[in-house]
Amino acid sequence: MVKLSGSISRKVPIAGIEFSSQSYSAGLEVEVSDGESPEAIKTRIRDLYALLSSAIDEQIAVAGHRQAGAAPNGNGGAPTPVPQAVSRLPAAQPSPPPNGGNDSNNGNGGGGGKRLGGKATQAQQRAVYAICKSLSPPEVTVPKLEATDNRDDYCTSEGDGLWISPFIQFIEGKVAERAHVPGFQFSQDESLDEQLLAEITSTHVRALLVEFINAHYRDWRDGDVEYPDYDDIRDDSRDYCSECDSGWEEIHGEYDGPRAEQVPPDENEEEAGITEEERQARHLRNLERRRERTRRREAQEEAESEVVDRSFICEDDCDGFCDYINEHYRDAFDPNTAALERRWEKFLADRGEKDFPPLISTRR
Secondary structure, three states, X not given: OEEEEEEEEEEEEOXXXXXXXXXXXXXXXXXEOOOOOHXXXXXXXXXXXXXXXXXXXXXXXHHHHHHHHOOOOOOOOOOOOOOOOOOOOOOOOOXXXXXOOOOOOOOOHXXXXXXXXXXXXXXXXXXXXXXXXXHOOOOOOOOOOOOOEEHHHOOHHHOOOOOHHHHHHHHHHHHHHHOOOOOOOOOOOOEEOHHHHOOOOOHHHHHHHHHHHHHHHHHHHHHHOEOOOHHHHHHHOHHHHHHOOOOEEEEXXXXXXXXXXXXXXXXXXXXXXXXXXXXXXHHHXXXXXXXXXXXXXXXXXXXXXOEEEEEEOOOOOOHHHHHHHHHHHHHHOEOOHHHHHHHHHHHHHHHOOOOOOOOOOOOO
């Protein structure tokens, strides 16, 4: 906690007594949270001095009223001064101010004033008590966080916990805006738990955010967040496999022409009893049969070696393909933070916390 101390004193001339004056002073000490921003502390200081000045004005007004109706005394007719009140009260438990005062009269000749001690009036005590109470923030109890979540609990087909990081970033923005901590950022963004929210130093801000999370986190996650269909993303990601050799089976053409084995077998050129002329004729016919067989085999090989299509044969997705799917899944994911913002605004409005947390009043 940070302690703020302030005091104001004034001297007012005493009517009818030359070179005489009466002193009025008031002091106050309050405590503020360590998490308050410099601007919020400045606002508290301005309020503190405004309230002290108002208290001094009230003392002077009361003293003037008494002086107007008081009879002169035997030392030059100086009226009886009204003592001032000084308070040193802790902010958490304000109490009525203690007795005290340093009012004094001073003069020359036979008209010298006199110093009187006394306690603050009931009105002054009530005023100081009200000041302390208005400047002291109320005690806040932070509820238990019920809606915890962790990205490690989800696989890609279940959404991969992609909504957790945008939600935590949304909460970061509210802490920065409402607790006056520019650039506030949590230590991590993949787990929503008590330890994470403990990083918010303002108990009022943390309490309200925990209530909001308990009331709306699951409904937003399950009803407002837009999840892509994993199977659709998987099917649309097959272009990744187009350059893969191991994941595809080639489909070749078919040969439906005459086959080499259909060519009649060669004639026996060494058969006994045949003439030389017949032997030469058989040899020529055999050469033609061999050439025909060769032509048919080459035609069949050419037809059957031609790739006419491919068939994807991977039964399991490889790591590279899974990474590719995950990347496209994240690109298609929509956390719908607009719906989250609407829930937040309605939550604040329902609780009367539109200006949460309440700022110190600047009324003068």
